[in-house]
Amino acid sequence: MAANILLVEDETGIQELLKFNLSQAGHQVTAVGDAEHALAYLKNALPDVILLDWMMPGMSGIDLCRRLRGDERYQPIPIIMLTARGDERDKIQGLDTGADDYITKPFSPRELVSRIKAVLRRRAPQMTDEVVDVHGLKLDPASHRVQGNGQALELGPTEFRLLHFFMTHPERVYSRTQLLDQVWGDNVFVEERTVDVHIRRLRLALEPSGHAELIQTVRGSGYRFSVEVG
Amino acid sequence: MAANILLVEDETGIQELLKFNLSQAGHQVTAVGDAEHALAYLKNALPDVILLDWMMPGMSGIDLCRRLRGDERYQPIPIIMLTARGDERDKIQGLDTGADDYITKPFSPRELVSRIKAVLRRRAPQMTDEVVDVHGLKLDPASHRVQGNGQALELGPTEFRLLHFFMTHPERVYSRTQLLDQVWGDNVFVEERTVDVHIRRLRLALEPSGHAELIQTVRGSGYRFSVEVG
């Protein structure tokens, strides 16, 4: 579950310590000292999570949070607020501004790491490395394996990501464009029809265990991963 | 998993208690009364874990922790902080330390032991001296020997470390970068492709006993040590 994390924190001491601990947990951390630098960074890269200190010189964490929540581009990025105060009022206010979670100093590295995991799970289930199991179809991100009813299934990198996305977002139709954004990544120049081809390859790969039917075509809309028939 | 533990604690009562309990659990304990003695000790020996009391006369636990974290030589050593419940919040406020874990007094010896174990496993499972045996492939860190189905296998130092890491982290994909970090060490300037070469050498070394298949390529992701086929 390696994630790119943007840390916005003015105290260099805490910055270093968090950086160390999060790196230890396998994450990629970029640290900036204030809201302005954070915004500058965000113009060029989209992290998977943002850790935001509550109190900062200049634009405060809460202001930055509000601003990010107002921008469609940054809206989907989970935000965790860091604060020294355990005040319930602040917590309410923090969550009010659109933060996904809130953690009070001091906290253990382990706690922070697990909260990051939780927040990722909620926002982007396919980012976590948890095993997904649906109807006898099992996908393990850690070992990068897929089994259908215990039988090993072979699928290429793209099909793997595609299936992973589908399994973590079941029972819902996704257009080709959405799939390209989610599975291929944004800003990729690829024909929409290419999705069809990979859907086919995925179906072929799932055929041996009879799980191909889980990938359903919704004419005029896109595709859906669903347990129900039809 | 016998570990060398450095205990830094000023209260002799607690010191004795922990020493007894940890020895009981099979660990080798060295106890010192303050940070200065701890540093002196660390010049000559590197323990596997450090237990650090939070509040101490002279240099506090938190200062020592910071200092150790800043030194590349001590950075990989797991640190567990011992803190008194309800300690003045302000002093510890937010200044999370870079410790791997912290435990609040009073705690049960059993809890401490299991946390030590957890921290060791998390940091470096391959650091332990336990013999690893998977599918007839046996690796003994102590004697630095590898056998496949009883047959001695020859492998170079790097291949040995690589195999050791894999055997202690099975069923999981590791990217070339991760392998470089874990097996070669951080901050090493080595081409990623070099990993391929050592993978090949490792496979060649394991060939005689037919264990080469345990080293599997996961295209686009990295390599995996796995008992399962495919």
Next chain:
DNA sequence: GGCGGATGTCATAAATCGGTCATACTGCTG
């Protein structure tokens, strides 16, 4: 200083993937 093993790098071969296209098929609409 010479030797042998170990290590990292490179060039090249081999394997696989990914995107596109042409074509066949399907289901809806009038």
Next chain:
DNA sequence: CAGCAGTATGACCGATTTATGACATCCGCC
């Protein structure tokens, strides 16, 4: 039932990734 838009399929080929063999360097040890 003809036409049409959307989808499935099979083939192709360049691009990327991995495997392999060869080579230069380094280091400890005679």
